Amino acid sequence: xxxxxxxxPAGVRLAVQQRVDFVELDVVRGAAGRxxxxxxxxxxxxDLHDCLAELAAGMGLVAHLKGNYAETDLTRVIDALARHLxxxxxxxxxxxxxxxxxLRRLMPEAxxxxxxxxxxxxxxxxxxxxxxxMVNQLxxxxxxxxxxxxxxxxxxxxCVWELRSRSTVRLLGVDGAFVNLQEKAAGPRxx
Numbered sequence: 001x002x003x004x005x006x007x008x009p010a011g012v013r014l015a016v017q018q019r020v021d022f023v024e025l026d027v028v029r030g031a032a033g034r035x036x037x038x039x040x041x042x043x044x045x046x047d048l049h050d051c052l053a054e055l056a057a058g059m060g061l062v063a064h065l066k067g068n069y070a071e072t073d074l075t076r077v078i079d080a081l082a083r084h085l086x087x088x089x090x091x092x093x094x095x096x097x098x099x100x101x102x103l104r105r106l107m108p109e110a111x112x113x114x115x116x117x118x119x120x121x122x123x124x125x126x127x128x129x130x131x132x133x134m135v136n137q138l139x140x141x142x143x144x145x146x147x148x149x150x151x152x153x154x155x156x157x158x159c160v161w162e163l164r165s166r167s168t169v170r171l172l173g174v175d176g177a178f179v180n181l182q183e184k185a186a187g188p189r190x191x
Contacts, residue, residue, distance in 0.1 A: 005044070006026075006039060007025055007026050007037035007038055007039055007043070007045075007046055007051065008037065008044075008046040008051065009046060009050045009051055009053070009054045011051075012025075012051050012054035012055060013054050015059075016054065016055070016056045016059065020059070021059070021060055021176075022059065022060035022061060022062050022091070022176075023055065023059060023060075023061055023062070024061075024062040024064055024093075024178060025037045025048070025051055025052075025061065025062070025063060025064065026038060026039050026064045026066050027048060027063050027064060027065050027066060027077060028045070028066045028067060029067065029069070029073055030045070033076060034047065034048070035047075035048040035076075035077055035080055036048060037051045038066075048080060049080070049083075049084075052080075052081070052083075052084035052085065053084065055084065055085060058089070059085075059089070060089045060090070060091065061081070061085060061089060061090050061091070062090075062091045062093050062113065063077070063081060063090055063091070063092050063093065064093045064094070064115075065077065065092060065093065065094045065096075065099055068096060068098070068099060069094075069099050069102065070102075071102050071105075071106060074099070074102055074103055074106055075106065078106070078107065087107070087110070090110070090111070091111045091112070091113050091132065092110055092111065092112050092113070093112070093113040093114070093115060093132075093134060094112075094113075094114065094115070095114075095115045095116060097114065097119065097128070097129065097130075100112045100114060100128075100129045100130050101129050103129075104129045111131050111132065112129060112130040112131050112132070113130055113131065113132035113133070113134050113154075113156070114128065114130040114132070114133060114134065115134045115135075115158065116134075116135065117135050117136070117139050117140075119133065120133040120135050120144065120148060120153075120155075121144075123148060123151065123153055124144075124147055124148065124151065127151075130153075131153065131154060132153060132154040132155070132156055132175075133148055133153050133154070133155050133156070134156045134157075134158045134178070135155070135156075135157065135158065136157075136158050136159045137157035137158065137159060137165060137168070137169050137172070137177070138159070140155075140157055140172060140174070141172075142171070142172050142173060145172050145173050145174055146173065149173075149175070154175040154176070155174045155175050156174060156175060156176040156177060156178065157169045157172060157174045157176075157177040157178070158177070158178045159178065166179065
């Protein structure tokens with residue numbers, strides 16, 4: 001993040017250079033049926049097509065759908081993604097259960113992920129429409145990770161910011177992690 005802007009072609013190129021397995025892009029609806037990548041509505045925007053064009057062959061994508069997507073919007077974003085990579089390489093993520101339910105109806109085979117601790121806790125009591133729980137590593141206890149995995153969910157720790165927290169996250173037994181390392185603070189890599 002210190003060297004390249006998130007949600008931009010340069011950031012995706014850096015991820016390719018670092019040989020990451022997945023890139024997470026925040027996808028927002030734009031005017032005239034276009035989609036952009038931006039963390040917030042007021043953040044600088046990059047065209048989704050330009051970001052996807054930088055993905056390496058075989059690299060996965062976490063398409064973080066920002067906002068409330070109607071079925072027509074979902075169909076359009078699915079088509080936009082399918083032009084760049086096989087949909088089997090895409091994890092569709094959202095903070096909104098309703099969006100994931102619509103996606104499940106449109107694409108029963110899609111990999112879906114829900115952000116947040118409360119949705120992860122809800123998944124302990126009742127089967128949810130998502131396959132993966134993404135929870136901030138600061139509030140993710142090992143017992144929750146194990147319980148969710150026993151119920152068939154993948155668990156991904158999000159917001160892993162520092163090198164020293166990566167080893168702590170590994171001890172949780174998660175299936176994956178989002179790592180946002182600033183280059184100047186990273187120091188030597190052990191993994």
